[in-house]
Amino acid sequence: MTEIPIFINRRQYEAPQKDLSGLQILELSGLGADHDLFLLQGEGDRTGGTPIGLEQVIELHPGEQFRAIPGNRNFG
Secondary structure (H helix, E strand, O other), rough: OOOEEEEEOEEEEEEOOOOOHHHHHHHHHOOOEEEEEEEEEEEEEOOOOOOEOOOOEEOOOOOEEEEEEEOOOOOO
């Protein structure tokens, strides 16, 4: 089985399989359920990305970009 290179917060990680849950993707980068995960449409995605639920399983593609941010964020 070949690992799939993906990016989480601009750092590359190797996903061990093509189908992973949001939580499994977060765990690849050392984060957990206290973070929210977003699938970006490329590096400069201005939309903020598509939310991926912790239990939601998605099919990964090489080079996909994700953003993980603290779930308890307070911007003001």
